[in-house]
Amino acid sequence: MSAAETRDLELRDVRRSFGxxxxxxxxxxxxxxxxxxxxxxxxxxxxxxxxxxxSGLLRPHEGSATVLGVDPAHPRGEARERLGLVPQRNTLYxxxxxxxxxxxxxxxxxxxxPDFEARRERLxxxxxxxxxxxxxxxxxxxxxxxxxxxxxxxxxxxxVLLLDEPTNGVDxxxxxxxxxxxxxxxxxxxxxxxxxxxxxxxxxxxxxGLLYEGQLIAEGEPxxxxxxxxxxxxxxxxxxxxxxARRDGRAA
Amino acid sequence: xxxxxxxxSGGRILAIAGKEVLHIRxxxxxxxxxxxxxxxxxxxxxxGISFDVDHLELAVVDQDGTWASRELVRQFTASxxxxxxxxxxxxxxxxxxxxRGHVVAVLVLPKGFARAVSSGGAQVQLLVDGADxxxxxxxxxxxxxxxxxxxxxxxxxxxxxxxxxVEVRIxxxxxxxxxxxxxxxxxxxxxxxxxxxxxxxxLTVAREWERGSMEQLFATPVGRMEIxxxxxxxxxxxxxxxxxLVLTAGAWVFSVPxxxxxxxxxxxxxxxxxxxxxQGLLISVVTRNQVVAxxxxxxxxxxxxxxxxxxxxxxxxxxxxxxxxxTLIPARYFVSVLRGVLLRGNGLEVLWPQLGxxxxxxxxxxxxxxxxxxxxxx
Numbered sequence: 001m002s003a004a005e006t007r008d009l010e011l012r013d014v015r016r017s018f019g020x021x022x023x024x025x026x027x028x029x030x031x032x033x034x035x036x037x038x039x040x041x042x043x044x045x046x047x048x049x050x051x052x053x054x055s056g057l058l059r060p061h062e063g064s065a066t067v068l069g070v071d072p073a074h075p076r077g078e079a080r081e082r083l084g085l086v087p088q089r090n091t092l093y094x095x096x097x098x099x100x101x102x103x104x105x106x107x108x109x110x111x112x113x114p115d116f117e118a119r120r121e122r123l124x125x126x127x128x129x130x131x132x133x134x135x136x137x138x139x140x141x142x143x144x145x146x147x148x149x150x151x152x153x154x155x156x157x158x159x160v161l162l163l164d165e166p167t168n169g170v171d172x173x174x175x176x177x178x179x180x181x182x183x184x185x186x187x188x189x190x191x192x193x194x195x196x197x198x199x200x201x202x203x204x205x206x207x208x209g210l211l212y213e214g215q216l217i218a219e220g221e222p223x224x225x226x227x228x229x230x231x232x233x234x235x236x237x238x239x240x241x242x243x244x245a246r247r248d249g250r251a252a
Numbered sequence: 253x254x255x256x257x258x259x260x261s262g263g264r265i266l267a268i269a270g271k272e273v274l275h276i277r278x279x280x281x282x283x284x285x286x287x288x289x290x291x292x293x294x295x296x297x298x299x300g301i302s303f304d305v306d307h308l309e310l311a312v313v314d315q316d317g318t319w320a321s322r323e324l325v326r327q328f329t330a331s332x333x334x335x336x337x338x339x340x341x342x343x344x345x346x347x348x349x350x351x352r353g354h355v356v357a358v359l360v361l362p363k364g365f366a367r368a369v370s371s372g373g374a375q376v377q378l379l380v381d382g383a384d385x386x387x388x389x390x391x392x393x394x395x396x397x398x399x400x401x402x403x404x405x406x407x408x409x410x411x412x413x414x415x416x417x418v419e420v421r422i423x424x425x426x427x428x429x430x431x432x433x434x435x436x437x438x439x440x441x442x443x444x445x446x447x448x449x450x451x452x453x454x455l456t457v458a459r460e461w462e463r464g465s466m467e468q469l470f471a472t473p474v475g476r477m478e479i480x481x482x483x484x485x486x487x488x489x490x491x492x493x494x495x496x497l498v499l500t501a502g503a504w505v506f507s508v509p510x511x512x513x514x515x516x517x518x519x520x521x522x523x524x525x526x527x528x529x530x531q532g533l534l535i536s537v538v539t540r541n542q543v544v545a546x547x548x549x550x551x552x553x554x555x556x557x558x559x560x561x562x563x564x565x566x567x568x569x570x571x572x573x574x575x576x577x578x579t580l581i582p583a584r585y586f587v588s589v590l591r592g593v594l595l596r597g598n599g600l601e602v603l604w605p606q607l608g609x610x611x612x613x614x615x616x617x618x619x620x621x622x623x624x625x626x627x628x629x630x
Contacts (some may be wrong), residue, residue: 107267
């Protein structure tokens with residue numbers, strides 16, 4: 001197996017602007033099969049833009065994106081069949097119940113009735129939403145809502161999962177549960193790209209990319225990055241601040 | 253392979269349509285708005301918009317005070333088209349009433365009227381309030397007709413009347429009673445359906461953009477066409493139910509007949525609704541915002557359907573530029589189809605150009621909506 005074949009997600013020198021704002025300024029990254037890649041950065045760094053380009057919701061102005069070797073924005077939608085997305089915003093149907101949301105998204109992915117029943121049972125089990133199937137999505141807590149979004153994104157057994165700030169607004173207990181759930185998926189061979197503004201979550205990833213003002217300013221294994229900056233891996237915020245300080249100092 | 257693709261596509265369309273039905277069930281106000289509002293408005297407007305003029309308030313200035321002058325006044329009031337509101341001693345007094353809007357016309361019977369009738373040169377003066385042009389025109393027509401009928405009686409039963417050189421025998425076709433409801437209700441039906449259909453779709457798609465659920469939809473294999481068809485299907489069914497309700501209310505409350513081909517009426521309604529739903533879709537795709545979509549939908553459906561459809565103002569009376577503009581308004585063709593089928597008893601052989609125009613509009617507006625509806629967030 002060649003190196004190129006193991007890259008499930010790839011951005012190559014991607015640039016994207018919104019009016020005068022440059023959201024991404026020549027970002028290149030690659031996520032290997034079975035890896036948890038953390039895209040870490042403050043608000044406005046360009047994480048959501050990168051996620052949207054990889055899920056085919058936006059086109060890059062320059063550069064290219066591939067998911068499992070194909071253009072995610074291609075009208076045939078090959079990539080979408082094998083990709084799951086948990087967007088940052090609450091984008092499920094709030095007036096529909098947990099079960100109705102699951103059924104709706106399963107229908108869009110063309111799951112047969114028996115397959116849906118099996119997937120529904122499994123996903124409700126791992127997300128612990130089994131007791132809330134009749135509850136409307138907008139009546140769920142923040143953590144449960146994210147788990148439902150995750151369950152909807154996993155219905156069609158995607159090989160690659162994009163999670164845009166999945167722990168945003170989620171309490172610490174639910175955050176831990178969510179990460180345990182994600183590790184379980186990786187164990188099954190799934191590739192994960194997770195964006196987060198929380199530096200402590202970087203330590204949970206196999207590799208991280210630090211996105212700052214639309215540029216990938218550092219990339220590597222969390223421990224290696226921490227070691228390189230003489231900081232404890234558990235204090236990833238200091239790693240991030242040190243990298244920014246060094247970069248800004250160079251720029252000055 | 254092809255069958256499987258169609259099967260999956262059909263499944264996704266049904267999934268989108270089913271989801272819309274769930275939204276409607278969760279918020280039944282949409283359904284009430286869609287079904288009850290047109291019927292309520294039809295009844296209110298049907299009674300409210302009336303060009304039938306009767307019980308006109310008349311001021312009478314009888315300066316003659318003879319049998320002949322009283323007989324002419326009696327002729328005016330006998331048919332109930334006029335009622336004597338005031339009897340004034342002088343024209344000046346009666347004019348004051350007219351200025352205050354208490355009467356629509358002043359009938360002045362001068363001194364010596366009876367004598368003049370006997371000698372064949374009688375004159376009466378009718379002063380009409382022209383502030384309401386439509387009423388004024390009808391007052392004049394009714395007064396002239398009444399005087400024409402009353403003249404032989406006033407001249408004496410036995411007096412010979414010269415035969416007119418040309419006698420016109422008038423028979424009004426399709427609406428012999430000249431009832432406004434028969435003219436107004438079909439136009440009103442098109443007007444109400446246009447507003448509700450455009451508004452419903454404009455809101456439902458704009459809501460998806462606003463809530464962000466479009467992002468979630470775009471991350472699935474569902475295609476643009478599947479979203480559009482799935483979204484339109486439930487509203488098309490609601491629209492067709494509206495047509496049935498409105499026609500039933502029209503027949504029941506206003507005795508509007510259905511004299512022509514029902515399948516042609518159904519086809520016309522279907523094409524008109526597809527066009528209107530497509531217009532709503534285009535608005536929501538362009539605006540992506542419920543408030544703006546509501547305003548644009550109301551403006552672009554209400555005004556043209558009322559002013560340029562022939563619903564109230566005959567298209568032939570419009571200035572040339574507006575007449576040309578009216579050819580782009582689908583309500584114009586649907587009003588023709590409704591009047592043609594309901595009143596004139598028309599079928600496909602007469603109404604095919606209108607049906608063709610409706611089909612063309614539906615096709616073009618859906619194509620425009622599809623072209624603007626990109627499967628991306630930018």
